[in-house]
Amino acid sequence: MKIAVIGAGWAGLAAAVTATQAGHHATVFEASRAIGGRARALFDSNDGAPLDNGQHIMIGAYAETLRLLRTVGVDLDQTLQRLPLSLLFPDGQGLQLPNLRAPFDALVGILRARGWGWADKAALLRTSVGWQIAGFQCRPEQSVADLCRSLTHRVKHELIEPLCVAALNTPAHRSSGQVFLRVIQDSLFGAPGGSNLLLPRVDLGALFPQPAVQWLEQRGAAVLMGHRVQSIHPQALQWWVDGQLFDQVLLACPSWEAARLVGASGVPADDWLALAQALQFEAITTVYARSTAPQANWAQPMLALRSDALNPAQFVFDRGQLGGPQGLLAFVASASHGDRQTLEQAVIAQGRQQLGLADLQVLQTVVEKRATFACTPGLQRPAQHIAPGLQACADYVDGPYPATLEGAVRSGLAAVYALVPQT
Numbered sequence: 001m002k003i004a005v006i007g008a009g010w011a012g013l014a015a016a017v018t019a020t021q022a023g024h025h026a027t028v029f030e031a032s033r034a035i036g037g038r039a040r041a042l043f044d045s046n047d048g049a050p051l052d053n054g055q056h057i058m059i060g061a062y063a064e065t066l067r068l069l070r071t072v073g074v075d076l077d078q079t080l081q082r083l084p085l086s087l088l089f090p091d092g093q094g095l096q097l098p099n100l101r102a103p104f105d106a107l108v109g110i111l112r113a114r115g116w117g118w119a120d121k122a123a124l125l126r127t128s129v130g131w132q133i134a135g136f137q138c139r140p141e142q143s144v145a146d147l148c149r150s151l152t153h154r155v156k157h158e159l160i161e162p163l164c165v166a167a168l169n170t171p172a173h174r175s176s177g178q179v180f181l182r183v184i185q186d187s188l189f190g191a192p193g194g195s196n197l198l199l200p201r202v203d204l205g206a207l208f209p210q211p212a213v214q215w216l217e218q219r220g221a222a223v224l225m226g227h228r229v230q231s232i233h234p235q236a237l238q239w240w241v242d243g244q245l246f247d248q249v250l251l252a253c254p255s256w257e258a259a260r261l262v263g264a265s266g267v268p269a270d271d272w273l274a275l276a277q278a279l280q281f282e283a284i285t286t287v288y289a290r291s292t293a294p295q296a297n298w299a300q301p302m303l304a305l306r307s308d309a310l311n312p313a314q315f316v317f318d319r320g321q322l323g324g325p326q327g328l329l330a331f332v333a334s335a336s337h338g339d340r341q342t343l344e345q346a347v348i349a350q351g352r353q354q355l356g357l358a359d360l361q362v363l364q365t366v367v368e369k370r371a372t373f374a375c376t377p378g379l380q381r382p383a384q385h386i387a388p389g390l391q392a393c394a395d396y397v398d399g400p401y402p403a404t405l406e407g408a409v410r411s412g413l414a415a416v417y418a419l420v421p422q423t
Helices: 010-021 063-071 104-112 118-133 153-168 177-188 209-218 255-265 270-278 340-355 405-417
Strands: 002-006 025-030 041-043 050-052 080-083 086-088 094-096 197-200 222-225 232-235 238-241 244-246 248-251 281-290 302-304 315-318 328-336 361-373 385-387 390-392
Touching (some): 002 010, 002 238, 002 244, 002 255, 010 025, 010 063, 010 209, 010 405, 050 361, 063 209, 063 405, 104 118, 118 153, 153 328, 232 255, 238 248, 248 255, 255 270, 255 390, 328 340, 340 361
Parallel strands (some): 002 025, 025 222
Antiparallel strands (some): 041 050, 080 197, 086 094, 238 244, 281 328, 281 361, 302 315, 315 328, 385 390
8 A cells, every 4th residue: 555654753654664564655744854753853053963852761661662673773782771760869869770570670679769768668669569459550530649649758759750750741640640550560560671761872863763764765665854744635545645645644743733634634533633632732841951070970871850840850861971972961851831041040050959060051952842742630532543544643642651752653553553455
């Protein structure tokens, strides 16, 4: 079949690669001149050093993403640094899991957590065992905060809140408890190494989008950059996409772009449109900064930060330990609010105070205002199927995962697996 994939983010490229493997001919349309969607490479405006539109991480449980990277020829050992799950703060306190099989890594990590009292550890162990006994299921209307009411303030503030905002990009009191439990199940209680952090040693463009495009073009697929699709329309058993005829269309663009195209296509999809248009979004702010002070004494390239209304960043990454320029730091404020300048100033003040870096200076700040959908309790997400021959594939599509790279990749795969020849 001739497949039109609209959007060259991770979902769209995953779909195009999978469709090509299955013997179909894929044409990818991308509105911008950059590939990768919301996980793409940028460039430092001062010296051209590669940065990203946000500091992304993966975990060992991202099985389909890792398989896809291998498919397009990415050397995982060279491009990803694997570390046991760690939420250590600059003062050395916090949780760090040892390199053991699940769930023993979590058990030992909790018992060894620095700065936690026995009441903190016992409460977390009791609660996590309760989640496991319940099969990692809860009522749809429950939030993460509801699930964690029995935990101590320290555990909620130093573990649950940063873990929740990192995974779901939504504050714990507004986050879906069920989606959070699925993440916990797959990472802490799943396959060996599922909880490991996988930190990119290369920019996001070199990690997947560029190898994927090269792989596709070598196999006859077409990737059209700078082409914003204006219209899609069904004709009998096929679809017109800007004057070209295709057998199937996969919408791998943001929900608002997909809604624009579906709404003007003439197909009866009112229910799908209502759900797509009702989605709310969360922002992520990444502040890139430089310091001449050495970060070599950091235990690892990622540290947790103590966050509150005045200290918006939850994590900081030493890009120098990840193959980047020495002294380059990336501060990440998930579910961020406020204007760019205010956030920037607050993050720099937070970094100077918590890291002791008096010479910390802003290099570049990236604000993704609609970085992810708000993963709220009981959220109804748009379905994959829209109309015969028309499907959506993106991280916002109905599924068990939040807006993560793995969620996007799995959505792209699922859309191709659901292709049905129109006869």
